[in-house]
Amino acid sequence: MFARQFRVKSNTAIKGSDRRKLKADISAAFPSLTADELSELVPNKEELNVVKIYAHKGDSVTLYVLHKNPLFFELEKRLYPTVYVLWRCPALLPAFRTWPPVLQKLIGGADLMLPGVVVPSSGLPDVKPGDCCSVTLVNNRAPVAVGTAAVSSGEMHSLGMKGRGVCVLHAYMDHLWAFGDKSGPPSLPEAEGEGQEVNGEDYEVDDTEEEEEEVEKCEEEVEEEEEQQTPGEKVTDQACSGVEELSLAEQEEERGNEEEEANQDDLKEIMDALLLQCFLHALKKKVKKSELPLLTSTFLRNHMFSCCPSGKQLDIKKSSYKKLSKFLQAMHKQHNLVRVKELTKGVESIVEVDWKNKELRYFKVPEETGDEASPVQDGGEAEPPYHPPEITTLYSVSARLEPLFLDAKKRKGTILQPAEVRHIVTEYVKNNELVDENNKNYVTIDPTLCDCLLEKSEYQEVESLKWDDLFSRALGRMQECYEVVFPGHAPVRKRGHIEPIDISVASRGSNKKVTLIKNLDVYGLDPAAVATALQRRVQASSNLQPIPGSKDKVLVQIQGNQIHQAGNLLIDHYQIPRKYIQGLDKAPKGGKKK
Incomplete structure (x- = not known):
């Protein structure tokens, strides 16, 4: 989950009541913690921060940070300890042991596979599917990863120690670990110094031949799983047991650090040049x-x-x-x-x-510049260009107007374009010879038109209507619909009026103003991309908030009254017609350039 960089949404100090609630939640989630250990992890008088982040896949995660070290992270209302906590309390979770080279795979986001699990003589820890557990390395009890059990302990044995063992969420040296002080794991010797068992066989740590056999078993297991998956779903970086030269890994890490530093220097030079330009x-x-x-x-x-x-x-x-x-x-x-x-x-x-x-x-202005830098996703790839949808107003034949459309074989519920409605009404008038002979701008009202278009009070008074009045009455008595066509997608038709993008201003604590933007998804806009683009324009913090009473819908919230800037972004950059944006009249008077 934290193999890639995450985005920080907010960072605030925890309140006293929330601190007490956190303590209760930790105690309930991890009952083996003593009162002293809990007080040490969550002290009463030291500053504890709550950091809300978005992982690279969009998951919303809450971190609890003490002395710059994340202690726990909350995902889907469930608490998980970080490696910083497990180094203080190594026995907090049931642990699965593996070989040191496997750690590199776990850092890259791979799960722990059962062929790579080292089974101690006392047997595997007793876990059920979904139970929180840790991963340790041979000869050191300090955990290096946290995750959930993929299957129960009994199923692991019944599967012949093949398949996925632990779904890893967080590992030593990933980006969550880097959010802290970047300290290393302590050296905690194992309680058992004697022989261990690997996948059901007696094993001596110094036995190189048997160790190589286990490596081959793991590689075969991974290959079998990859063959069963489709090409687009193959997991090429699954963790397997294997013994590599640690010195080579250290050398590669040093080279990687040097390359990273060089890349950062290059990026600074590029950004300096762009800044000057x-x-x-x-x-x-x-x-x-x-x-x-x-x-x-x-x-x-x-x-x-x-x-x-x-x-x-x-x-x-x-x-x-x-x-x-x-x-x-x-x-x-x-x-x-x-x-x-x-x-x-x-x-x-x-x-x-x-x-x-x-x-x-002597500075020459570049020929091609844009008002908006292309939004960049967490993975570093440019967001595909946005193309506004084509929105067409349509009309559905109502029960009252059905007699007028029967000659054209259009029944109740048939959806028509305005031009089709005009054509059908015109043909009805001509076929029934209802055009006024003295003034062709008028249409004589027959019983069908009377029932379909006139009010009861007009039955005895209105004998003819102008063409424009005839068409407007016909459209006014039909049910309005709309059609949205996104480039490369099939048309989507819905009844009623299309919801406009709603921009409003609300007050928060201390009379602070925030701008709220709703219904972006109706027009195919990514709220996160709009929030990022708007944040760059106004240099104010923004975030996404769920819309109460709706599923999977969010609104953009940005500090200050930013209606004018939001309107310009939607109209000029995203090419959304002004008629589909609501609330532009609430922009501050001084917001527009003169």
């Missing part, structure tokens, strides 16, 4: 003298981000400057381009720009 572009084409003094935050949000080339993402934190203030100071010292001053305490503004600066004058 967007800075010069914004000064040359976006900022006007009349706008000075200009808040540095406004300059970044409204000018620099809009100058970022399409397909790239401007992120100051990934540059060598880390902060906008440091970057602007460097631009002043190195190039004397801008002068920044603190006009209000704690708020910096650009008060002067050297428009005659050679570097600014």
Whole structure:
């Protein structure tokens, strides 16, 4: 679950009542913990943080963090300990032992396979499917992974120790471990120093030949499972037992660290260059003298981000400057381009720009730039381009109007386009010779038209109608429907009005305003992608909230009154017609540029 980088949604200190509830939940989930151990894990007077994250597959996970180390993580209302807790309390969970080289597979996200399990002389721990358990390495009782049992202990034996044993959720050296202080496991010698049993056979730790046999068994097991799966479902990184030279693994790890550091330096240089490009572009084409003094935050949000080339993402934190203030100071010292001053305490503004600066004058604006950097998913791949759907208003034949459509063989419930309705009504009028001879703009009302289109009070008074009135009455008495066509998908037809994208402002604690955006999914928009794009525009925190009373639907929440920016994003970037967006009139008066 944590083999890839996760995204932090919020990080807050826990309240006293929530701390007591957490203690009770931990005590209920892990009854073997003593009162002293529980007090040590969750102390009363030390700061304990609650961190909400999204894993790379979208799972919502809650972390409980003490002294920067995650202690427990909550997934689907169930608590699991991290390796930091298990190193303090190694006997907290039933443990399955495996070989050290298997750890690399577990870190990569693989599950522990039964051929790789080292069975002690005392037998396997007694577990049921779904029970929380840990994974340890031979010669060290300190757990290195946490997961759930795939099958019961009895089934493991009945399966001949083949198949999946532990579904791993978290492992030493994964991204959850890296969220803490990155300490290593302690050295805890095993209680049993004698022979062990591997998959039902007597085994001596120093016996290399038998060890190699177990490696072959594991590889055969993995190959059999892969053959049974479809090509798209094959798991190539399942953990199996095998003995490799640890020195080689250490060398590879060192090389990997060196490569990672080199890559990070390269990324900083690239981001520095992009930062300078967007800075010069914004000064040359976006900022006007009349706008000075200009808040540095406004300059970044409204000018620099809009100058970022399409397909790239401007992120100051990934540059060598880390902060906008440091970057602007460097631009002043190195190039004397801008002068920044603190006009209000704690708020910096650009008060002067050297428009005659050679570097600014000779800067060439890139030909292809976009107002929005392409959203990037957690995996690092660019999000596929969004194409707005084609939305068509349709009408369903009602019971009252069915006699008018019988000649065209259209029964009640038939869905028609407006043009088809006009054509059928026109043909009915012509076939029954109802066009007024004196004025062809009028249609004479016959008994069928009278019953279908007129109110009871009009029966004796209205003898003719204009063509436009005739058509509008016909459409007004039909049930409205709509058709949505997404590129590459079959049309979807539904009765009623299509729900507009609703943008509203709500108040939170201390009279803080937040902007809420609903119904994005109706138009095929990914709420997470919209939240990320909007967050980049306004530089305010955003998150996804479930919509009460609805299944699997979420709304976007972003700090402040961002109606104007949200409307611009939906209309200009995503090409959603204005008529399908509700609430744009509630934008603050000063939000629009003049």
